[in-house]
Amino acid sequence: MAVLVTGGAGYIGSHTAVVLHEAGRDVVVLDDLSNSSPAAVDALRALTRPDLPFVEADAADVDAVGRAIADHGVDEVVHFAAFKSVSGSIADPDGYHRNNVGSTVGVVEAMRHNGVSRMVFSSSCTVYGEPTDLPVTEDSPISASNPYGATKVACEELLAAEAEAGGLDVLLLRYFNPVGAHASGDLGEDPRGTPDNLVPYLMQVAVGRRESLSVFGDDYDTPDGSAIRDYIHVVDLAEGHLAALDALAADRGSRGCTAVNLGTGTGYSVLDVLAAAGRVIGRPVPHQVVGRRDGDIQRIWADPSLAADLLGWRAGRGLDEMLADHWRWQQRHPDGYAAT
Numbered sequence: 150m151a152v153l154v155t156g157g158a159g160y161i162g163s164h165t166a167v168v169l170h171e172a173g174r175d176v177v178v179l180d181d182l183s184n185s186s187p188a189a190v191d192a193l194r195a196l197t198r199p200d201l202p203f204v205e206a207d208a209a210d211v212d213a214v215g216r217a218i219a220d221h222g223v224d225e226v227v228h229f230a231a232f233k234s235v236s237g238s239i240a241d242p243d244g245y246h247r248n249n250v251g252s253t254v255g256v257v258e259a260m261r262h263n264g265v266s267r268m269v270f271s272s273s274c275t276v277y278g279e280p281t282d283l284p285v286t287e288d289s290p291i292s293a294s295n296p297y298g299a300t301k302v303a304c305e306e307l308l309a310a311e312a313e314a315g316g317l318d319v320l321l322l323r324y325f326n327p328v329g330a331h332a333s334g335d336l337g338e339d340p341r342g343t344p345d346n347l348v349p350y351l352m353q354v355a356v357g358r359r360e361s362l363s364v365f366g367d368d369y370d371t372p373d374g375s376a377i378r379d380y381i382h383v384v385d386l387a388e389g390h391l392a393a394l395d396a397l398a399a400d401r402g403s404r405g406c407t408a409v410n411l412g413t414g415t416g417y418s419v420l421d422v423l424a425a426a427g428r429v430i431g432r433p434v435p436h437q438v439v440g441r442r443d444g445d446i447q448r449i450w451a452d453p454s455l456a457a458d459l460l461g462w463r464a465g466r467g468l469d470e471m472l473a474d475h476w477r478w479q480q481r482h483p484d485g486y487a488a489t
């Protein structure tokens with residue numbers, strides 16, 4: 150039996166594929182490479198097995214997903230495949246909706262046709278919008294603050310309805326802000342074009358690919374005025390997926406549809422991250438403060454206690470380890486996978 154990892158050539162999917170493989174799962178990766186590259190698949194195979202099955206397909210293609218399930222005896226799915234840029238979603242809301250909701254519909258249909266019922270879904274803390282009470286629990290109000298977030302809310306509603314109708318058991322994992330890389334330095338985040346997120350941008354500045362980091366806003370209602378996020382090591386996050394699949398397989402209170410936060414419970418500001426990165430890298434990272442950015446919220450961090458109770462999972466890696474691992478990857482691959 151095997152696990153299908155849609156979007157498995159991407160940043161979080163590839164790290165999760167390694168963790169699942171190391172835990173003894175047979176992993177099948179499906180990705181259309183719209184935001185990743187064949188070199189990422191090569192790196193994944195080098196860390197797992199040279200013949201790790203890879204299917205190049207759109208997750209919205211029900212027949213292609215169905216064939217991948219049938220050909221490899223898949224009995225559980227982790228569905229990462231989606232576009233993830235907030236600014237990209239503001240520029241192209243319908244394209245984001247079509248891809249993110251359409252791929253989820255495709256995967257669910259293919260699972261149903263093939264009698265597969267267990268799914269772990271990549272959701273996001275973006276579904277909480279701008280929270281009024283912190284930390285956010287899974288019962289905090291849902292309100293997307295940008296079109297990307299709206300696609301995650303729509304997918305969560307669709308999956309909850311499918312579970313309600315029977316035939317699907319799904320854990321909606323609401324990730325906070327993944328950073329870091331595999332400890333080898335050979336698997337990491339390689340965004341196409343200009344990075345939307347703080348740490349990949351900061352690392353590209355540190356390695357000399359970009360001149361200076363823009364800090365979007367220093368007038369938020371936070372102690373130093375910059376925005377606060379709950380950063381989580383991508384390998385901790387990957388291990389959260391393994392724990393989620395195990396909980397579904399063992400039916401530990403996970404029937405139907407349940408949302409679970411995956412975060413550390415600690416918030417760091419943009420200026421905290423810049424200071425920590427300067428320590429890890431050994432020199433300050435050039436930056437300048439500019440105005441706030443559309444679609445950004447001011448502060449969020451998780452209450453991660455449900456993940457501990459339900460999945461037996463807790464994040465273990467701290468901010469310095471996240472940044473040191475990300476920096477190792479960036480130094481070994483200054484131009485990302487393109488140069489490997």
Ligand SMILES: NC(=O)c1ccc[n+]([C@@H]2O[C@H](COP(=O)([O-])OP(=O)(O)OC[C@H]3O[C@@H](n4cnc5c(N)ncnc54)[C@H](O)[C@@H]3O)[C@@H](O)[C@H]2O)c1
Binds near residue numbers: 156184185272274325
């Ligand atoms: N990185 C974050 O900050 C973050 C935070 C919360 C949630 N998420 C979610 O986690 C998931 C993975 O994010 P990531 O950071 O690894 O992004 P990523 O872009 O690195 O990985 C996504 C992968 O999915 C593929 N893909 C996109 N649409 C597809 C489709 N229709 N069919 C097949 N493949 C498709 C891309 O080629 C890419 O390899 C996404 O669902 C994202 O929304 C990410």
